[in-house]
Structures are given as structure tokens and as C-alpha cells.
Amino acid sequence: MARTLIVWGCSSGAGKSLLATAICRWAANQGLRVAPFKAQNMSNNARLVPTRDGGCGEIGSAQYFQALAARAPAQVDFNPVLLKPESDTASQVLVHGRVRADLGRMPWRERSHQLAQAARESFERVASAHELVVVEGAGSPAEINLAEHDFVNLGVARWARELGPTQALLVADIDRGGAFAHLHGSWALLPPDLRPLLVGFILNKFRGDAALLAPGPQQLQQLTGVPLLGVLPMLRAHGLPEEDGVQALPPVRGAATRRVAVLAPPALSNLDEFQPLQQLASVQLVWVREPGQLAGADWIVLPGSKQVRADLAWLRARGLEAPIREHARLGRPLLGLCGGLQMLGEWLDDPLGLEGSAPGRDPGLGLLPLRTHYALPKRLLPGQLRFGCALGAWQALTGLAFEGYEIRCGHSESAACAVLHAADGQATGWQRGNVLGVYGHGLFEAAAVQQALFGETIPPVDLRFDELARSLEAALGSDTLHRLTAI
Numbered sequence: 001m002a003r004t005l006i007v008w009g010c011s012s013g014a015g016k017s018l019l020a021t022a023i024c025r026w027a028a029n030q031g032l033r034v035a036p037f038k039a040q041n042m043s044n045n046a047r048l049v050p051t052r053d054g055g056c057g058e059i060g061s062a063q064y065f066q067a068l069a070a071r072a073p074a075q076v077d078f079n080p081v082l083l084k085p086e087s088d089t090a091s092q093v094l095v096h097g098r099v100r101a102d103l104g105r106m107p108w109r110e111r112s113h114q115l116a117q118a119a120r121e122s123f124e125r126v127a128s129a130h131e132l133v134v135v136e137g138a139g140s141p142a143e144i145n146l147a148e149h150d151f152v153n154l155g156v157a158r159w160a161r162e163l164g165p166t167q168a169l170l171v172a173d174i175d176r177g178g179a180f181a182h183l184h185g186s187w188a189l190l191p192p193d194l195r196p197l198l199v200g201f202i203l204n205k206f207r208g209d210a211a212l213l214a215p216g217p218q219q220l221q222q223l224t225g226v227p228l229l230g231v232l233p234m235l236r237a238h239g240l241p242e243e244d245g246v247q248a249l250p251p252v253r254g255a256a257t258r259r260v261a262v263l264a265p266p267a268l269s270n271l272d273e274f275q276p277l278q279q280l281a282s283v284q285l286v287w288v289r290e291p292g293q294l295a296g297a298d299w300i301v302l303p304g305s306k307q308v309r310a311d312l313a314w315l316r317a318r319g320l321e322a323p324i325r326e327h328a329r330l331g332r333p334l335l336g337l338c339g340g341l342q343m344l345g346e347w348l349d350d351p352l353g354l355e356g357s358a359p360g361r362d363p364g365l366g367l368l369p370l371r372t373h374y375a376l377p378k379r380l381l382p383g384q385l386r387f388g389c390a391l392g393a394w395q396a397l398t399g400l401a402f403e404g405y406e407i408r409c410g411h412s413e414s415a416a417c418a419v420l421h422a423a424d425g426q427a428t429g430w431q432r433g434n435v436l437g438v439y440g441h442g443l444f445e446a447a448a449v450q451q452a453l454f455g456e457t458i459p460p461v462d463l464r465f466d467e468l469a470r471s472l473e474a475a476l477g478s479d480t481l482h483r484l485t486a487i
Helices: 016-029 061-070 108-129 151-163 179-189 216-224 271-279 308-317 321-329 339-344 392-397 447-454 461-476 478-485
Strands: 003-009 034-037 040-042 046-050 056-060 081-085 091-095 132-136 166-173 198-206 228-233 258-263 283-288 299-302 334-337 347-350 360-363 370-387 401-414 418-421 427-432 435-438
Touching: 003 016, 003 151, 003 478, 016 034, 016 061, 016 132, 016 166, 016 198, 016 461, 016 478, 034 061, 034 108, 046 061, 046 370, 046 401, 056 061, 056 081, 056 370, 061 132, 061 461, 081 108, 091 108, 108 132, 108 151, 132 151, 151 166, 166 179, 179 198, 179 216, 198 478, 216 228, 228 461, 258 271, 271 283, 299 321, 299 339, 308 321, 308 339, 308 347, 308 360, 321 334, 334 339, 339 370, 339 401, 339 435, 370 427, 392 447, 401 427, 401 447, 461 478
Parallel strands: 003 132, 003 166, 034 132, 040 081, 166 198, 198 228, 258 283, 258 299, 299 334, 334 435, 347 370
Antiparallel strands: 046 056, 081 091, 347 360, 370 401, 370 418, 418 427, 427 435
């Protein structure tokens, strides 16, 4: 069975996902058969991967990218439980890549046993097929109010310990302040039987003179017996999607010639597909929640949404509809992706309440001649999407193909000619003037699209993984990493 290395965090946003990704690539570069694992992820950023029955299912984007870093074919067992938030108190529940409406209706504590059982089955399959499993925790392992039902952090650690050698790291975001208190408090609140698994602390997102940390690390080790293994620098341009929502962007570059404004509604989904725009020298990407932020926008993008009708209502309540309409009236490029495409249509018909709190029909923005009807089952389709004849601002896309994916319940009909088709021949994109709507995610991740629209491309994501691995080795040292990952 595999050796297990767990990456716990003092909080969400501490850097667990990025650290686990770096470990996966470093271990893969050493020739190890390594795989990522996160028992349960809560995110509206998802990717499509094969299921055990030969179909297609969803996992969190973080585990998808970790699988790429590990050079391991992505599978649903890497993230067996995915919660996609629909409101502050409700989430869609996916188990082994598929929606489980019955579990979604159950209270959290009542369903945790079933979710834990499914997660354990996946963990044991992953462990039996690999030499090293890099486990990413969720939130903090020291949430004592949740400990009884915490299979994501505490349960996985106990399963792993039964199967083979298991160690854990605890990472804190020092840029937030209070990192030593976070580390000491988390260590103190760990269950006594799991505390011996913790072999090292990691300080992440450090800026400044590392000499100023003393005597903190020494005093922390005296208190806990756990050493500080390394200090990771602040990596603003690491080039990988952020796991925990919209993040602050680097300073605007003087070379930027195009301002791309992307709406950031409450149920924004698949925001990871915009990561390439942050790396293009000619693009200034801004996230928009207020009308004034649309001033000077060359492009406006309506992104995907987990709750399209609610996000459309939010858009109107924020006063964003009028400037979006004016942008379109002036003939400036306007793009809708998946849920954003549906908002651009004439109406959204939701008889089952799949995209809102109650059944109903809502008027769209009326900028594309299409109508959307929501019904099950969800359409999950990875594969190539191809543009036909695009016009105006989008003419450069004519004839281009890209590897993308569709995750949606809505089906749209339009009297207009389609400009994008999926591999199964279904129309998935329409255009009127400079307003374009497409169902395919992954548009900006394609090098051919980047070159066509912006005249430049970004480095392949695989190079980013190697850069992360080198940064990790520089911070922790190869001897420490070999001790943590040795079979």
C-alpha cells in the first residue's frame, strides 16, 4: 500500500492546494507513482473526468490540476465527494462524480456517514494503485465543533494510518498575520491520537526578511516538538487557478492594451478558466461587482454560474444591466460563458426550480435570440469544440477548435445560426453582432484561442508545475522532501 503525506491547513486559503500540487510534481519528477486525494471538496470549480463505469463525472478543479502535476490520469476517486454551493445553507452533492439529490436533501451530520464510506472506498483504491498519496485536507483539522464528523481531515488520516506509513504537514498563511498562533492552536486542538502524525510546520506566502522570524520557529518547536520545515515565498504569478474564489490580482502592467471585465456574482463557477487572462501581457483582467468597474472595459464577460437565475437577479439589483446593454449597443465585444450565455438570451424557463429557489420563468437580457429551458439530466461532455464562421470582434475564432467541456442543465434553442458545435454535433454557441455566447468552458485555456484573440500565448501549465516543484525544493530542501515521500 502507498505511503501517505497529508497537507493540512490552519484555515481555508492557507495554501494547501498549491502545496499539494507542488509535492505531487516533485514526487513525480523523482519517478514515484503519486496521486492526489481530497475526500471532500467544496467548490463550484469543477472538471470532467472518467467515472468507474466508463462514463463522465465531476471533481474539484484543484484535484484535476494536482493529477496533471502528478502525471496521473485524473479520475473521480481523487475527489470522491464534491459539494457545489447553491446558497449559504445548501449545496449540490456529488459522489464519485455524479449528483446525489437524495443526499443533498439530508442534513449535513446525517449524511456524513454515507459520504465518509464513499470517500474511504476511493481512498483505498487510490492507495492500492500508487506508491504515494498526497492528501489535501479541507479548511482546518482543528474544527472541534465538527471533529466527530470530520472524515475529510481526521478520518482520512486514520484510514491512511491503518494502511501504511502516514505523515502530515500543517501550513499557515503568514501574510495574514498570527501564523505562529494559528500553528500552535491547530496543533493543540488536534485529536491526541493524530498529533504524532504531524511532522512539520510550513509557513506560506512570506514576504520580507526571513531572519526576522527568529526566535519564533525555535519557540514553537519547544512548545510543540514539531519543527518548522520551510518558508514558502509569496507566489503571486504561480499561474494556477485559485481554489477559494476571486483573488486580488497583481498590479496592472503598463503593456496591457485590453481591459477585460468579468462579472463576479455570488454563484460564480468555473472561474479557473480565466486564469490564463491574468498571465497575458496585453490583458488587464478586472473582476466586477459594481457598475463603475465596467468603465473603460473593452470586453465584458458574463461567466458561468451555479445559480443562473439568482445571479441574473443579482446583476439587475446591482445596476449592472444598463451598462452591459450600453456596451452591447455600442458594438463592443460581449461574451457569455455557459450560465452567462443563458443570461444573454430572451428568457430562462425553470419549471423544476433547478436554477433558483423556486420554479419560474425569468426574462433574460435579450441580447441573443435564444431561449433556455432547464431540465435533468445534467449535460456532462468533455471533448473538442469547433467554431464555424464567427464575425466581427470574434472573426479570428473562425475554424478554430479547442479542448473544452460542458457542465450544465439548461438547453438553449435559437433561431440564429450556431457558431460553435460540440463533438456530438450539438450547437453550443451563437452570435449576434459582437455579442457571443458559448456553452463550452476552457476557451481561454487553448493556446490557439489565445493567439487568435490576443496575439500571444502563455507557457504550458506543465512548466508551471515544474516551477512550483523547484520553489518547494528550494524552501524545504531535497533531503526533507525525500524523507517525507520515501517509500
